[in-house]
Amino acid sequence: MEGFPILFPTQHSSPPPPPSSSAINSLGYLMGGSSQVFGSSSSSLHGGFNLGLKDEINLLVSSSQLEPHRHLLSDSENNEMRAPRKKEKKVRKPRYAFQTRSQVDILDDGYRWRKYGQKAVKNNKFPRSYYRCTHQGCNVKKQVQRLSKDESIVVTTYEGMHNHPIEKPNDNFEDILNQMQIYSES
DNA sequence: CGAATTTGACCTGCGC
DNA sequence: GCGCAGGTCAAATTCG
Numbered sequence: 001m002e003g004f005p006i007l008f009p010t011q012h013s014s015p016p017p018p019p020s021s022s023a024i025n026s027l028g029y030l031m032g033g034s035s036q037v038f039g040s041s042s043s044s045l046h047g048g049f050n051l052g053l054k055d056e057i058n059l060l061v062s063s064s065q066l067e068p069h070r071h072l073l074s075d076s077e078n079n080e081m082r083a084p085r086k087k088e089k090k091v092r093k094p095r096y097a098f099q100t101r102s103q104v105d106i107l108d109d110g111y112r113w114r115k116y117g118q119k120a121v122k123n124n125k126f127p128r129s130y131y132r133c134t135h136q137g138c139n140v141k142k143q144v145q146r147l148s149k150d151e152s153i154v155v156t157t158y159e160g161m162h163n164h165p166i167e168k169p170n171d172n173f174e175d176i177l178n179q180m181q182i183y184s185e186s
Numbered sequence: 187c188g189a190a191t192t193t194g195a196c197c198t199g200c201g202c
Numbered sequence: 203g204c205g206c207a208g209g210t211c212a213a214a215t216t217c218g
Contacts, residue, residue: 115191117210130209134190143209191216198209 097157110166111135113142124148135164 113131121128126146133140140160147153 114189116212118191118193119208119210122207128208187218189216189218192214194211194213196209196211199207201206202204 095157095159097155099153099155101152101154111140111162121145126151133162135162138162138164 112134114134115129116132117130118127119130124145125148128143128145131142131144140158140162142159143155143157145155145157147155
């Protein structure tokens with residue numbers, strides 16, 4: 001695998017996984033309040049995106065999913081070992097990647113994120129940052145990575161869905177657009 | 187002083 | 203089996 005394994009949602013063989021309609025509701029907020037811009041992606045993804053911004057943003061659905069690992073089951077067992085004690089079934093959550101052109105890495109999507117890691121990525125001179133939603137019980141994660149090929153492009157990958165409202169008031173959308181220029185692919 | 191970030195260690199999956 | 207790459211943890215540090 002090289003670079004970022006994001007694929008376009010053109011899955012012809014396997015049925016598209018039901019994208020939780022709120023997985024990226026944060027972006028829905030970004031899209032100017034049209035809630036179902038990506039939400040209904042289950043269907044709209046296939047035949048082309050129905051973006052509220054006239055397909056100025058590339059929504060990339062990654063079919064390469066990730067493994068659940070051991071999910072921090074350090075509650076009861078005193079074992080500080082991080083060994084996977086249980087054979088949790090492999091529930092792979094789909095990830096949703098967004099490519100945007102932005103000067104800043106951190107796009108304010110209205111949620112509160114806590115950074116929990118940063119790693120250098122192969123074939124990329126920029127590190128990848130890992131964030132987790134700080135809301136209790138909300139297990140949404142996201143990765144932010146800048147392309148070394150075009151350092152003006154930031155790829156944000158969301159994983160999971162928020163189960164709580166946005167913590168910040170719905171500011172003006174244009175303010176955000178000032179920060180990020182939508183990357184329009186040719 | 188509490189919350190968020192930094193950063194190196196650690197873990198796991200995968201390819202060779 | 204080994205090494206690499208990606209992902210996460212957690213102690214230390216910084217920030218508001």
